Amino acid sequence: MNKFSFVDCKTVDEALGQLNNGATVKAGGIDLLDLMKEGIVAPPKLVNIRNVDSLRGITVSKDGLHLGPLVTLSEIAAHPDIQRTYSGLSDAAGHAATPQVRNMATVGGNIMQRPRCWYFRSTDFDCRKKGTSDVCHALTGENQYHAVINNSTCAMVHPSSTAVPLLGMNATVELTSKRGKRTVAMSDFYVPPEKSLINETVVQPGELITGIFVPAPEPGTRSAYQKYGEKESFDWPIADAGIVLVMDGNRCRKAAVVMGVAAPTPIRSAAAEAVLTGKTIDEATARAAAKAAMQGATPLSQNGYKTQLFQTAIYRTVLLAAGQMQRDPSAIG
Ligand SMILES: Cc1cc2nc3c(=O)[nH]c(=O)nc-3n(C[C@H](O)[C@H](O)[C@H](O)COP(=O)(O)OP(=O)(O)OC[C@H]3O[C@@H](n4cnc5c(N)ncnc54)[C@H](O)[C@@H]3O)c2cc1C
Ligand code: SF4
Known part of the structure; x- marks a missing residue:
């Protein structure tokens, strides 16, 4: 060091x-x-x-949920209003990492964590993103945990669990620098490798995340998050889904279907959302949405299994969000 x-x-x-x-x-x-x-x-x-008190605190009002960036994953998971009204976020925070890590990990740091790609993380390997190679070795090398969508430039996946529901819930991030404040939608927060191989987010040097705001959900909104991995605990997901449904009885008025570790940034699936919107949620629509989400996926040599795992994650999490299935015991965390 x-x-x-x-x-x-x-x-x-x-x-x-x-x-x-x-x-x-x-x-x-x-x-x-x-x-x-x-x-x-x-x-x-x-x-x-860590000792800046003004960056702590959870506030729930009629307008929505305000999180200080120093709020820990444990605090999010344990908060009764978040469990009730923003349950997908509570699920994601409560199933990330381990209890010890969740007690220490802040939500600001969680959405800013760097990729887990082993070529990126090891000084023994060069990598296009690190600027030490013109090629991405994951494309032809060990790529079992890598991206199955938008993976031609750099096949990293973004590891943040909380970013998944935050994107589905239309959260915004407040950034503060000496020049002032700006607000960035979660949908614009992450930068795909095609735009920049260096920066994963729009946060600039000298900027601080000073708040995360989640607007109050429309009446009838239900949400859920589940992650799947190799180990039962202690691990990042290899497939995860964050689902937000605005329901009118059993009919879905609006849907957000977000996948976390499918692509270099957390992404919504417009195709899956179109399948759910206006439909009665049942096993058939959940399965059709899951299939639509993986249309156009471009799996690499060792990660074809992830396209099936994402379909399982989306299918089961749509039904969980709709209140038609219990939490999957094989989901991890
Ligand atoms: C065994 C293990 C399993 C894990 N599993 C998961 C998992 O399943 N899901 C998951 O999401 N995560 C997982 N993690 C990752 C962990 O949750 C993150 O490392 C943690 O959330 C980072 O938060 P931090 O507060 O420690 O950030 P730090 O390490 O302090 O910071 C991380 C980055 O964010 C920047 N940063 C932090 N706060 C701000 C701010 N306010 N403004 C601007 N920049 C900022 C820092 O400069 C740094 O670049 C796991 C970690 C371990 C060790
Ligand atoms: S996936 Fe991205 S981070 Fe990993 S080796 Fe390729 S260029 Fe580097």
Whole structure:
């Protein structure tokens, strides 16, 4: 690990004043310290925001849900209003990682975590994204956990579980810098590799996530999230689905179908949403939506199984959100 200085900040202004010359924000530190130990990043200065009290707190109002970026995954999972009204988000936070990690991991850090691609994470390998190679070795190499959609430039997947329901719930992210504040929709937050191989998000150097806002759901909204993986716990998903349905009885008025680790960014499936919208939700429509979501998938040499796993995740999570199926005991977390 490189030598670095450590600045402990108590206010947003103090933190913004320190974010210069390659300094990096540290929240829970789980991903950041990993990356530093692996030698993937080497910031000269860490700006610790963990003691900035104004970045904590969960507020639920008639307008929606406001999360400070330092809210932990455990706090989200345990919050009764989030469980009741934003259950897909509570599911995602509560089934990420392990209890110890969830106690430390912040939601801001969670949506900002870097890809898990093993070529990216190891200094023993070069990689197009790291700028050390012109080729992406995942395309022809070990790619069993990689993307099955939009995977021709860089086949990484974004590992954040909470980003999946946040995208489906039309959340927005508040970014603050010395220049002021701006608000970015979750749908614009992640940057696909075709636009930038360097940045996974629109967050610029010197910017801090200072809030995440989820608008109040329309009456009749139900949501759910489930993730599937190799191990029962302690692991990132290899397929996950976040579903938001606006229901009128058994009929679906609006749907958001989001997949987390299918592509380099969390993505909505317009095809699956079109299948569900205006229909009665039952096993047949859930299955048709799941199939539509994988139309056009371009699996790599070792990850064809993910197209089936995503269909299972979407089918079962649509029915879970609609209240027609229990949580799947084979879903992990
Ligand atoms: C064993 C294990 C299993 C895991 N499984 C899952 C899983 O299933 N699902 C899942 O989603 N995650 C999983 N994780 C990842 C974990 O949830 C993330 O590493 C964690 O949420 C990161 O949050 P943090 O607060 O520690 O972020 P940090 O490590 O402090 O920061 C991460 C990144 O975000 C930036 N950052 C943090 N806060 C801000 C801010 N306010 N503004 C701007 N930039 C910021 C940092 O600069 C850094 O680049 C797992 C981790 C482990 C160790
Ligand atoms: S998938 Fe992306 S991060 Fe992984 S080796 Fe290819 S270019 Fe690098």
